[in-house]
Amino acid sequence: MKKEKIVIALGGNALEKEGIPATAESQLETIRETVRYVVDIIEDGYQVIVAHGNGPQVGRIVLQNEGAAHLTPSLPFDVCGAMSQGYIGYHIQQGIKNEFKRRGKDNGVISVVTQVVVDQNDPGFKNPTKPIGPFYSEEEARKLEIEKGYNVVEDAGRGYRRVVASPKPLQIVELEGIKTLIDTGLTVITVGGGGIPVIKRDDGTLEGVAAVIDKDLASEKLAKDLDADVLFILTAVEQVAINFNKPNEKWLSELTIAEAEKYITEGHFAPGSMLPKVMAAVDFVKGRPGKKAIITSLEGALRALQGETGTVIIDR
Numbered sequence: 075m076k077k078e079k080i081v082i083a084l085g086g087n088a089l090e091k092e093g094i095p096a097t098a099e100s101q102l103e104t105i106r107e108t109v110r111y112v113v114d115i116i117e118d119g120y121q122v123i124v125a126h127g128n129g130p131q132v133g134r135i136v137l138q139n140e141g142a143a144h145l146t147p148s149l150p151f152d153v154c155g156a157m158s159q160g161y162i163g164y165h166i167q168q169g170i171k172n173e174f175k176r177r178g179k180d181n182g183v184i185s186v187v188t189q190v191v192v193d194q195n196d197p198g199f200k201n202p203t204k205p206i207g208p209f210y211s212e213e214e215a216r217k218l219e220i221e222k223g224y225n226v227v228e229d230a231g232r233g234y235r236r237v238v239a240s241p242k243p244l245q246i247v248e249l250e251g252i253k254t255l256i257d258t259g260l261t262v263i264t265v266g267g268g269g270i271p272v273i274k275r276d277d278g279t280l281e282g283v284a285a286v287i288d289k290d291l292a293s294e295k296l297a298k299d300l301d302a303d304v305l306f307i308l309t310a311v312e313q314v315a316i317n318f319n320k321p322n323e324k325w326l327s328e329l330t331i332a333e334a335e336k337y338i339t340e341g342h343f344a345p346g347s348m349l350p351k352v353m354a355a356v357d358f359v360k361g362r363p364g365k366k367a368i369i370t371s372l373e374g375a376l377r378a379l380q381g382e383t384g385t386v387i388i389d390r
């Protein structure tokens with residue numbers, strides 16, 4: 075039987091744990107745990123393609139650059155995005171390789187530096203929404219607004235964060251190469267951090283831009299382009315809820331397109347967290363019977379594939 079093809083979008087908690095200093099070592103430690111779930115899925119017979127976020131990481135790389143500007147020229151934002159994609163991809167590919175080794179296997183895994191085309195007139199450039207880097211107090215945030223011209227917003231009661239433009243992903247530049255690598259049997263890590271955002275000039279050449287693409291939306295684009303069977307969005311919660319964090323909170327095992335669209339209009343999904351996930355899931359399955367999007371936790375991943383947990387979004 076043909077293996078089901080799954081695009082896994084790894085959320086922030088798969089890369090970093092809250093409350094622990096955000097070092098490279100702690101990221102690698104967290105990823106060591108994360109990849110066990112990913113390898114379980116591969117060993118269960120699925121063909122897996124891995125995508126991941128980069129908000130905290132790219133924000134920190136930008137800060138490191140700014141802090142060293144008196145010693146060496148700062149790198150532009152798109153390069154910082156590429157660096158975040160590179161080092162997170164490196165950690166995930168090393169983690170997967172080591173996990174296979176631990177299980178006595180030698181499966182191949184590869185990260186692809188991936189550019190994603192966006193529209194230079196995307197409204198996202200005028201309305202920054204993607205939180206990056208660390209959390210700040212209100213006082214620190216106001217200072218950064220004045221001194222560095224950052225856009226800062228309050229993030230779900232957890233503090234203030236810098237926000238940057240988050241245009242929609244339109245085209246995955248390295249798609250054909252990614253398909254070739256998948257066909258060889260490698261586990262491919264791609265569109266990390268939503269992909270490095272680039273615009274296409276009139277002559278067809280590409281140019282990096284200062285933005286961070288939402289990784290759930292980029293993963294959805296990838297899943298569609300690869301004709302994947304499942305878009306698998308792994309985050310910190312086992313299911314999607316309506317009335318989230320309210321006394322009448324209700325966890326959902328299944329969401330139809332009509333229900334999802336109704337709940338989106340009613341404001342059940344927080345922008346910048348659950349909303350892009352549900353939107354990506356809806357876009358992936360809409361008008362495509364047989365395709366499935368699943369939103370669940372890392373721990374619930376394998377059980378969700380067996381229909382035992384998670385929120386499944388289908389078009390019926």
Ligand SMILES: Nc1ncnc2c1ncn2[C@@H]1O[C@H](COP(=O)(O)OP(=O)(O)O)[C@@H](O)[C@H]1O
Nearest residue numbers: 085086309310311314315318342343344347348
């Ligand atoms: N309606 C909802 N149902 C479930 N979780 C929600 C909902 N609205 C907001 N959330 C929050 O969204 C979080 C996932 O978003 P986020 O942390 O941005 O994801 P990521 O895993 O991509 O980093 C969940 O852990 C939960 O705290």
Ligand SMILES: NC(=O)OP(=O)(O)O
Nearest residue numbers: 127128129267288289
């Ligand atoms: N690029 C992106 O969506 O990153 P986060 O998931 O870390 O926000």
